[in-house]
Amino acid sequence: MRSILSLIVASFALLGVATATAITKRTPTKIEERAGRTFIGYNGFNGTPRPPQASGGGELGAVFYVADAVDLARLFAQGPNPAMNYVCLIHADSTEWSRVPKAWVPQRILSMGGNAVNSFAPGAVVFAPHTNAGLPPAAPARVFQLGVRQAQIERLVLTSDCRPRSEFDNDHSTLDYPSLNTTWNIQSPP
Numbered sequence: 367m368r369s370i371l372s373l374i375v376a377s378f379a380l381l382g383v384a385t386a387t388a389i390t391k392r393t394p395t396k397i398e399e400r401a402g403r404t405f406i407g408y409n410g411f412n413g414t415p416r417p418p419q420a421s422g423g424g425e426l427g428a429v430f431y432v433a434d435a436v437d438l439a440r441l442f443a444q445g446p447n448p449a450m451n452y453v454c455l456i457h458a459d460s461t462e463w464s465r466v467p468k469a470w471v472p473q474r475i476l477s478m479g480g481n482a483v484n485s486f487a488p489g490a491v492v493f494a495p496h497t498n499a500g501l502p503p504a505a506p507a508r509v510f511q512l513g514v515r516q517a518q519i520e521r522l523v524l525t526s527d528c529r530p531r532s533e534f535d536n537d538h539s540t541l542d543y544p545s546l547n548t549t550w551n552i553q554s555p556p
């Protein structure tokens with residue numbers, strides 16, 4: 367009886383460790399591999415690594431911002447303290463990611479600002495182009511971003527694997543979201 371109890375306690379402890387390390391660990395944990403994870407892009411920031419959370423606002427409103435291109439994430443990973451400049455690899459639960467609605471935000475709504483985007487396609491992950499301003503010449507010709515609303519962050523089991531920005535210095539990788547229209551079933555603007 368006692369051994370079963372300690373086994374249960376140990377399992378919970380292991381789960382806790384796995385959850386905590388998922389945020390910063392480089393190699394995916396066995397739990398993540400079993401669950402099936404989909405790489406959805408890059409998030410750049412300056413500060414202390416933290417779990418994904420929606421920002422206060424921006425072009426796509428109150429969402430957690432993810433870029434398809436390393437170069438775009440690097441732009442947001444620039445702060446006064448280089449030791450706190452991070453580019454993070456963002457993964458989602460594959461099953462939930464395939465289920466969540468996804469939509470390109472129409473240009474007319476983008477031009478109305480973040481508050482207008484907030485009320486567009488409730489429950490959906492939103493996609494939009496981003497300006498190349500400030501990106502190096504070696505950056506992809508076009509860069510894109512997606513936004514995950516706070517309510518979907520937990521459902522999608524988003525994890526953030528953060529590394530020093532300097533590790534990405536010569537990395538110009540991109541997922542190129544438009545090329546994933548069919549694979550991810552991203553809906554075109556109405």
Ligand SMILES: *[C@@H]1O[C@H](CO)[C@@H](O)[C@H](O)[C@H]1NC(C)=O
Pocket residue numbers: 470544545547553554555
């Ligand atoms: C993906 O969809 C967007 C929005 O409709 C469109 O602008 C883009 O050209 C599409 N890309 C491809 C490769 O089909």
